[in-house]
Amino acid sequence: MIMHLLWYSNNIFSTVRRNTLHIARIFSTTSIIPDKIDVASMTDKDLELYKLYRPERVIPPMRGIDLIKSSRYSKGMAFNLYERQYLGIHGLLPPAFMTEEQQAYRIISKLREQPNDLARYIQLDGLQI
Structure with a gap:
């Protein structure tokens, strides 16, 4: 159990390092921990680690098109079907995940396929919200 928590905490820290500009991106609208974690059988030390490193579920304060336009909460096409229906964005995104x-x-x-710096700049500029 402790190894799972340590792996999980290392995974979160690597995510934070990759997304230093968008630390809020480590929070998810869905749970990423396996469903069956037996908290009752944990030792006190394991329980402290679990409480320290468990992910927080964030419910965005907006819905619909405002959520898609928000750079803090939008995951692009990474919203699953349940999230799309719950957050009111079903039909606003392409039907692929x-x-x-x-x-x-x-x-x-696509960026690496661009022939010159100007084409790369235009592509990167199009990514900004």
């Missing part, structure tokens, strides 16, 4: 890692890979691949 991509993780944030897949979206980043797609953008970087």
Whole structure:
């Protein structure tokens, strides 16, 4: 159990290091911890670590198109079907799902295909909200 918590805490810290400009991105609208964590059988030290490193579920204060336009809460196409329906954005996004890692890979691949700096600048400028 302690190894799982340590792996999980290292994963969060690496996410924070990657997204230093957008620390709020480590928070999710869905739970990323496995459903079956037996808190009752944890030792006091394990319980303290769990409480310290558990992810917080964030419910955005906005819905619909405002949520999509918000750079703090929008995950692009990474919203799953349940999140899209709950947050009122079902139908406002394409009917496909991509993780944030897949979206980043797609953008970087297209960026590397650009023939010159001006084309890369235009593509990067189009990413800003």
